[in-house]
Amino acid sequence: SPRERAPLRGPRSGRGAIDALRETGGGLSLDNHPGINRGGRPRQPTRPNPAIAGDQPELKGDASTPEVAESGAPLTADGPVADATDDARKTARSLAERLLARGGLEPVDDASSEPAEPAREVVDVSRTRPYTEIARPDEDLAARYALSEDDFPNLVRYGRNLTEEAALANIDPVVGRDTEIAQLIDILGKRRSNNPLLVGEPGVGKTAVVEGLACRLAEMARGGIAFGERVIVELEMGRLLSGTHLRGSFSERLLGIKDEVARAGGQIIVFLDEVHTWISAGASGDGTDAAGELKTALARGKFPCIGATTHDEYRKFIESDPAFERRFQTVTVEEPDEATALRIIEGVRTHYERHHGVQFTPDALAAAVGLSVRYVHDRQLPDKAIGVLDLAGSRAARQGLKDVDREAIARVVADVAGIPADRLTGSDRERFLHMEKFLSEGVVGHQESVRTISELIRRNYAGFRSKRPIGSLLFLGPTGVGKTEMVKVLADFLFHDRDAIVRLDMSEFMESHSVSRFIGAPPGYVGYEQGGQLTEAVRQRPYQVVLLDEIEKAHPDVLNLLLQLFDEGRLTDGRGRQVDFSNTLVIMTSNLGAEAFDDAPQESRGARIGFGARAMSPREATRQRDGLRDxxxxxxxxxxxxxLWNRIDERLVFMPLTRDEVARIATLQLGDSQRRLWEESAIRLEFDDAVVDHLIANGGYDQRLGARPMRQTIQRLVEGAVAQEILSGRVVRGGLIRVVVDGDRLRCETQG
Structure with a gap:
């Protein structure tokens, strides 16, 4: 085959000889001589590229420049030319050996009697580098790609020459997109309907694929492949529409672009990013838009075009216009996997290091990919990983740091995702080890529930996580025993914010049609654009506790939605978007079975909550507790x-409170009043145990309502009396108010 007969050849292997020839003044041109190619064989003069303005640069020889016969006589040289040629040959062989060690070239027998084939037939650009990139600027190549403003005024004025920028090394390297680039080349090489359409989610690298194609064309041009002489021009809709307020202005510009592309004879490829914006763009009164004016040219192959759009926009705009859709051949651009994304950011690393003046450690690159995949769910790779890297570099430059490590990346991801930074840096391991202590300080009693919840969350934190939610819990028990307070404390522990809760009262979802309120109305119905109450809240803030209060009141159709949520950690809203719940803790509360506590004998119920007259042995208390739980x-x-029952991780029963636990709740709530009074008025508040007993005895606890009335009792008996003292002027900032029991009422003593 031609590949087997070709000699080993590395990138830019002959450039050293050419430079040496120029230095020595020898007038011989190896690049552009009409009869000599890179393989040393005579060749026919090539036809000039009509899309490229100006003549290709050529070394001019003096009057004594030797002419090479058409018979193909070997080219010989001596003196400095021979030395330069020998040096170039040695350099090429050394480079080839290194490429062979990487698997970049195939070995060839130099002694083969077969003549060498032209380089254009054997160069395989995709195998010469691990990624598509122009390593350093090539001004000669850029000049060949430049478009003359005289010949192509509209393309120069309204477009961006990607191949010229690629030749000048102004495009970041493109990694892992060889398949997509090859598909583009195949489609563009067709005679008709040669228009590829890149379709993929935002941020997966659709534009980067086209930039990679521009780099690949530049490499092809260096290798002598004719296809590489094509020019890619990106048209920018904003510049095209600017100043087109007069009727027909936009059509005139578009017609000029079509004529210029047609004159180039297929050598100019137009790139339309966000191609869906061309639907109805520049529409005139007769209904003609940009897409309509391009349809004929696209179908006949006279307007080679690459489009790019997202899946949503493709369905919404392109599919709705079948005549426009059939002009394109779809190329799907998938999100790269983590290994490929890491190679991508390794390829662009030096560009961001130069821009920010910092150094990224290998751990930082790996963390940018891994942490963004785990915690940033509203964007795609590699966009989100590069964005994290860029932001971390900017922050380091602002702080005067030279190195960006994993911890710096973790803090950036924490800010972007809205989660505590110590959770990503690993500095919160001690907190999770002693999670029971934190929960017990915020929730009184319920030690079994505290232990069960802590074990569940520790397993998730340690790495035994899946795409399911952090946990799905069902809190059962009578009202006023601390179920809602446990939810707030868990939000505080996990997300450092007691308000990181989306709360839905399931009594509002008792009808079958309320499913649309839960996940959003389907297309064509009122409220379609608003999204669902649950899905929209989690989509905007993925890290929070989801509280489904009074779950037993929800309609069965709503409960069926929870099957997918608990099993796969996601829900699909009315607009077809998948909302990720893997970083939420889903908690359902219910009063189902609470009548068991009301139906129990008075002395038994009193013994359980600590207000009965009869003491109960520990064994009997345990048996009573287990019976009620069952x-x-x-x-x-x-x-x-x-x-649904089997998909719930833990089902916890919150038992009624004992008297000591009610007293602790009163103390905690009085402490909250102390804190607020000091923060607002700088006044200290003191109380003793007698005040707590007085509150319990005077409405702070109810057998049916639990400790829920305690807050209102404190407001009525304590905060009301304190407010009277402050407003009367008997205490000022920095003073002290002591609350004491005086007979059957509370009295305030002031100081200062």
């Missing part, structure tokens, strides 16, 4: 379908 769980299990 009764509540049985009642709840009978309400839910088996498939």
């Amino acid at each position: 009764e509540v769980l049985t009642a709840a299990k009978g309400h839910f379908t088996p498939e």
